[in-house]
Amino acid sequence: MRKNGKFLGNQPKQSKAVGFCHSAQHQGYMSEKMLKAHGCLGKNCPYLEKYEDMQFWKDREKKKADKKARKAAENA
Numbered sequence: 019m020r021k022n023g024k025f026l027g028n029q030p031k032q033s034k035a036v037g038f039c040h041s042a043q044h045q046g047y048m049s050e051k052m053l054k055a056h057g058c059l060g061k062n063c064p065y066l067e068k069y070e071d072m073q074f075w076k077d078r079e080k081k082k083a084d085k086k087a088r089k090a091a092e093n094a
């Protein structure tokens with residue numbers, strides 16, 4: 019098998035990936051851990067293609083919504 023230096027090592031299986039980053043710095047399938055390690059989430063990486071079907075993103079949205087609701091309740 020030919021190694022592709024452009025791609026990340028230790029990539030997750032595609033079935034486990036929560037997204038794919040097209041950034042030349044860290045191109046490849048992204049697991050949840052890798053998103054954090056590469057700062058794709060924190061920096062709002064513009065190259066990140068989210069696999070919206072993955073539970074990870076749904077959980078994330080839910081957490082965000084919960085936080086918002088709690089804040090709203092506190093300020094009420």
Ligand SMILES: [Zn+2]
Pocket residue numbers: 039040041044056057058063064065066
């Ligand atoms: Zn990225």
